[in-house]
Amino acid sequence: MTARVGVVTFPGSLDDGDAARAVRAAGAEPVRLWHRDTDLQGVDGVVLPGGFSYGDYLRCGAIARFSPVMESIIAAANKGLPVLGICNGFQVLCESHLLPGALVRNDNQHFVCRDQWLRVENVDTPWTRDLRMGQEILVPVKNGEGGYIADPETLEWLETLDRIVFRYINGNPNGSRNDIAGIRNEAGNVVGLMPHPEHAISTLTGPSVDGLVLFTSLLNSLLTPAMSGSSA
């Protein structure tokens, strides 16, 4: 049976089309979810895409967090539904408190758009299980508020409990603390990252195909759910 992966569209989402394309390229069926939906249609996972939900008013992701679809996603994520938040999606996950910390304006005060090397730091999630620890991948970043911050205790806790999933290498584009590009929750089912794996699934349109592995990882984790990701 084909896996079905929800892709949410908020007013102002930008990368929902590419996220759906990545889901399809990985071999799953994308199920388009609208911000006002409450029924997740029994999807096997959800992608919160990049963009400018609700015009980035107030703070990036701050309004999307209160949308009807997020109420359903928060409840489902807390029961183990795999959720991947990309860029604005990562911001929504932090605003929703599914992930700790916050994303603030880039320290250089610029919107940064470039290809970025990352190091894989955690493969104990459904989204990263087919990557290798220490693997270096190349994916685009494009954000204005991508600086990851958290209080010192939370940063220490993220480090010691292996919750950091991706780290920037060869330059930190936004001043993120500890070069953090992506993190996971305790159970591992919720992952957020600022860079855009959905823009790195074909060399025709992106710098590499490294991003596709996040989407194929999810499919493989659904086929063999006895993954190690449940160890917090």
Ligand SMILES: NC(=O)CC[C@H](N)C(=O)O
């Ligand atoms: N590409 C994105 O998702 C951008 C996220 C957000 N609007 C920002 O500028 O930080």
